[in-house]
Amino acid sequence: MSVIEAGTPVPEFSLTRADGEKFTHTDLRGKTSVLVFYPFAFSPTCNDQLTLYEEVLDEFTQRGATLYAISTDARWSQAAFKEKLGSSVEQLSDFEPKGATAKAFGVLNDGGFTQRALVIVGPDGVVKWSYQAPSGELPGANLIFDGLDAV
Amino acid sequence: MIDVSDLRSAPPPPLDASDHVRGDTAWPLVVIYADFTCPRCALAHERLRGAQLRVAFRHFAIAAKHPRAVPLACAAEAAGGQGRFWELHDALFEDPARSDDPHLWAHAQTLGLDLERFERDRRSPELRERVREQTRAGIRAGVAVTPTLIAGSAILPGPPDAELIARLTG
Numbered sequence: 001m002s003v004i005e006a007g008t009p010v011p012e013f014s015l016t017r018a019d020g021e022k023f024t025h026t027d028l029r030g031k032t033s034v035l036v037f038y039p040f041a042f043s044p045t046c047n048d049q050l051t052l053y054e055e056v057l058d059e060f061t062q063r064g065a066t067l068y069a070i071s072t073d074a075r076w077s078q079a080a081f082k083e084k085l086g087s088s089v090e091q092l093s094d095f096e097p098k099g100a101t102a103k104a105f106g107v108l109n110d111g112g113f114t115q116r117a118l119v120i121v122g123p124d125g126v127v128k129w130s131y132q133a134p135s136g137e138l139p140g141a142n143l144i145f146d147g148l149d150a151v
Numbered sequence: 152m153i154d155v156s157d158l159r160s161a162p163p164p165p166l167d168a169s170d171h172v173r174g175d176t177a178w179p180l181v182v183i184y185a186d187f188t189c190p191r192c193a194l195a196h197e198r199l200r201g202a203q204l205r206v207a208f209r210h211f212a213i214a215a216k217h218p219r220a221v222p223l224a225c226a227a228e229a230a231g232g233q234g235r236f237w238e239l240h241d242a243l244f245e246d247p248a249r250s251d252d253p254h255l256w257a258h259a260q261t262l263g264l265d266l267e268r269f270e271r272d273r274r275s276p277e278l279r280e281r282v283r284e285q286t287r288a289g290i291r292a293g294v295a296v297t298p299t300l301i302a303g304s305a306i307l308p309g310p311p312d313a314e315l316i317a318r319l320t321g
Binding site: 047048049051052054055056059085086087138139140141142143145 | 214293294
């Protein structure tokens with residue numbers, strides 16, 4: 001399984017926001033979105049990844065991009081993770097049914113969790129750029145800047 | 152290893168007057184992005200000690216990662232304003248358990264700093280902005296973890312081992 005490729009319309013999906021409301025593919029329309037798929041809330045690399053992106057979040061915003069962090073953790077775990085990090089990035093839970101969205105984007109690990117990957121979706125709902133990180137690698141924020149150049 | 156030439160976002164800034172550099176000018180240059188609260192950076196500091204490398208230090212202080220990351224970076228810059236950057240740099244890495252304000256005052260006293268000026272400078276918006284800009288430039292250049300070494304066009308994450316140091320020193 002490999003990450004969804006540029007030029008592909010985003011598949012239909014449904015994730016859960018912190019308040020329990022649904023977040024679907026239609027919520028991506030009309031803006032540039034960066035989907036940050038990460039494996040596990042509270043894991044060291046995921047901590048570092050989200051704190052790194054937080055440092056330059058205003059630069060992403062200036063470029064018109066909205067980040068979303070997606071994992072197969074339950075929304076309650078994600079909320080605690082977000083609070084612990086002091087992160088501003090909205091968390092979206094792919095817990096029920098577990099991994100369904102990750103699978104649709106080609107980033108579901110055989111172990112049932114999200115592979116670390118970045119997907120940039122344009123305002124037209126089409127994938128503009130994607131990157132799947134090798135195991136153990138923390139994808140730098142510079143990759144997102146590079147990817148945004150493609151939008 | 153990532154090659155800088157593979158990246159389109161931004162290369163690391165060239166050295167300028169705000170950089171702290173030590174080592175013989177004839178030795179190969181290595182830029183290290185590091186954080187005084189990071190144990191792996193302390194390990195890198197230990198391993199680089201005595202290597203025949205010209206080392207330029209840049210801050211990679213992620214505020215959300217550790218509450219003392221930015222304050223310690225600013226303290227080192229404030230010591231630098233009195234010509235003692237490297238002395239405080241070494242003290243912070245070699246005594247990482249002592250990083251609260253009273254410990255900084257003790258370091259400042261040991262180093263003979265003007266304490267009042269040190270206190271004023273380390274809280275100044277200018278130094279905070281310098282630290283922030285160095286960190287952001289590192290992020291834009293592809294630094295994602297600490298420590299990260301940049302040698303020529305190579306980005307080398309993690310503490311350097313003996314083999315890498317031997318390769319870098321040529």
